[in-house]
């Protein structure tokens with residue numbers, strides 16, 4: 023491992039300005055030093071690279087699907103390929119991108135910084151989690167390409183247990199990924215409890231930490247249920263135990279209950295961290311304390327808790343009893359109320375602030391707007407009666423893409439831009455950043471607004487061919503998707519460029535008073551030269567600049 | 573314009589703006605009403621929030637990098653509003669929606685029953701008194717119809733966008749759905765639950781007929797059925813009724829051809845294995861291996877019994893190749909399939925032996 027500054031300097035491109043002499047990036051530059059690191063920051067960066075790759079793949083699958091849907095008749099693919107593509111798209115985006123996206127990357131990177139800790143509680147476990155992720159991802163992707171799984175990411179029985187395609191390898195892959203999720207979750211929970219610096223009480227920790235904490239609880243509690251369910255499906259498909267197969271006396275709807283018992287909370291695994299990001303970003307760019315810390319914390323924990331009791335809203339038309347439907351409907355409404363409280367609290371935070379329009383702020387605005395409509399469409403679905411019409415149509419597709427892409431992805435990209443200088447010590451071109459962000463928000467609306475209307479018109483999901491009257495809306499949606507793709511391409515290019523040639527950012531380019539900015543950017547190996555005292559509340563902008571920055 | 577006409581015009585305007593299809597069932601306008609209510613409220617609240625957001629972005633734009641801002645926390649009354657407003661709205665919508673949902677769930681007593689069987693990738697509709705059709709459901713206008721839906725293989729979902737109706741077809745259980753179409757017309761039926769390769773082509777249509785025309789049609793169908801049954805078997809077995817079902821014919825064939833000398837139908841092993849619960853059983857074979865007793869295997873067992881011999885039995889069954897007509901083979905299979913104590917593929921035309929499908 024080369025650690026001599028002189029040796030390093032010869033490998034670095036000329037820098038403009040002064041980058042911190044010694045950051046976590048300089049402690050060993052070999053591949054080996056990265057692969058064996060126990061530094062949460064490096065692990066976070068490696069996770070970031072991996073999930074971005076997965077996002078790219080999932081995005082390509084999505085564009086291929088949109089391309090096929092330009093025409094009502096088969097055009098580019100045959101039916102089987104189409105069915106495999108949407109399965110690939112779903113599995114990649116849900117398990118390989120969205121679920122790990124924010125916690126394993128920005129959570130990993132920022133949590134110890136925000137807590138004034140040197141690292142997570144279990145650094146080795148953290149690395150194990152990364153390896154499990156890689157291994158699980160490989161098995162999953164291999165399984166899908168090899169076996170040609172065409173069941174959709176939901177693996178509904180008895181189709182998945184009786185169809186001729188191989189589902190077992192994919193299930194094994196997701197099973198492994200689950201362990202990665204659980205390890206990360208455990209690590210975050212323990213770190214939040216045990217590694218907080220002096221003075222960081224539960225009433226003062228940053229809101230991002232709260233959401234990562236809430237998310238981790240869901241991960242640890244729900245993922246085992248997924249593992250059990252997948253194992254049972256595996257036994258059913260591979261050995262014919264027949265638990266979910268009515269021909270052998272099993273019950274396919276039981277599968278749906280087990281699957282959604284995990285997968286509904288999983289939606290909150292995907293959105294809660296995004297809400298945490300937005301809580302940070304709103305404060306940073308409005309230079310304002312959050313207008314109600316308690317409301318955000320309570321609603322975070324409320325979502326994490328109540329999210330476990332809403333899974334039945336996926337089965338309003340599957341033959342569950344009227345009582346069940348009513349109970350699950352009301353509980354789903356309750357989760358939405360927590361979200362509403364958050365949206366109103368963020369908006370109120372702007373009041374009397376000092377608002378800077380930057381790329382991350384555009385993502386925040388996009389997030390709030392899209393989450394609002396995504397959430398309201400969820401409320402509409404939870405009324406039970408309209409769901410009879412909307413269930414399994416494009417309306418549902420649009421609804422969850424508003425939440426999972428509209429909201430989660432906006433938060434992810436907001437976080438990426440906000441913490442890019444923190445991670446790499448360099449800035450991206452702000453003008454380009456704002457332009458791309460605006461493009462993404464409008465591209466998104468153009469893609470998914472037509473899908474709401476398609477659902478209203480009665481277009482079912484997972485349709486390879488479709489009745490002709492739906493074509494105009496499909497064409498609009500595909501046009502929007504290409505805008506989106508274009509926007510992401512721009513972002514990829516300028517971020518890659520900025521990694522090397524971006525302006526050196528300095529410790530705190532945003533003037534943010536989030537705790538993670540109290541140390542240089544990029545942070546030194548052990549995060550702090552000296553541990554800060556955390557005298558002020560997080561995002562307190564009441565007094566002029568003083569004593570901030572290490 | 574009269575208030576009624578205004579209402580109709582408003583309904584039509586909103587319906588078109590939202591790309592909703594025509595309202596072809598009595599429940600559709602109710603569903604759409606809630607839809608309109610939610611969309612109008614959502615848009616106005618959304619626009620208000622967006623306006624407030626933009627207003628503040630402009631008004632409180634950053635003036636210098638080192639701006640300080642006062643500490644502000646939401647007062648309690650505002651906090652209460654943030655919570656109370658959505659609670660009230662959501663609950664109100666839920667009450668309206670759930671009332672409709674309950675109405676959906678309970679069919680009127682005088683509804684006409686139709687059995688719907690989904691399979692990859694078609695819909696079969698059967699009326700209790702005999703007639704059946706593929707991918708075409710005929711119903712009378714202005715009369716409630718109850719559909720009893722099941723599937724033969726994987727889960728499908730019966731969806732008529734113009735009725736705003738859908739229900740999953742789950743193998744191994746019957747689920748129910750009802751509707752009343754006020755006017756004659758034709759409406760597409762789609763499969764909404766992903767069911768494999770041809771999922772998107774699993775389409776059918778509902779044809780709503782004038783009540784009289786429907787009566788005429790069903791009478792004619794019944795007459796045809798009787799005639800068909802006469803033709804199906806050129807030499808009807810002595811004693812078998814003309815319009816006997818396939819399954820009954822199978823029982824007669826088994827007796828006539830002597831199968832029952834070696835096979836029992838009550839679960840006891842005889843010279844050959846019992847036929848009770850044979851269909852789809854996992855059969856262990858002489859010399860290792862297993863096979864699921866599906867239609868193909870059953871046919872093979874009759875035509876070439878020595879090909880795969882059931883473990884624990886001697887290969888003494890004669891081949892019936894050439895001795896059974898295709899019609900007789902089908903009847904035998906149908907008969908064996910019917911000998912299941914826990915029938916997962918109920919034959920809808922048997923008539924309404926139906927217990928409401930709440931839960932299981």
Ligand SMILES: [Cu+2]
Nearest residue numbers: 728763767774
């Ligand atoms: Cu189907």
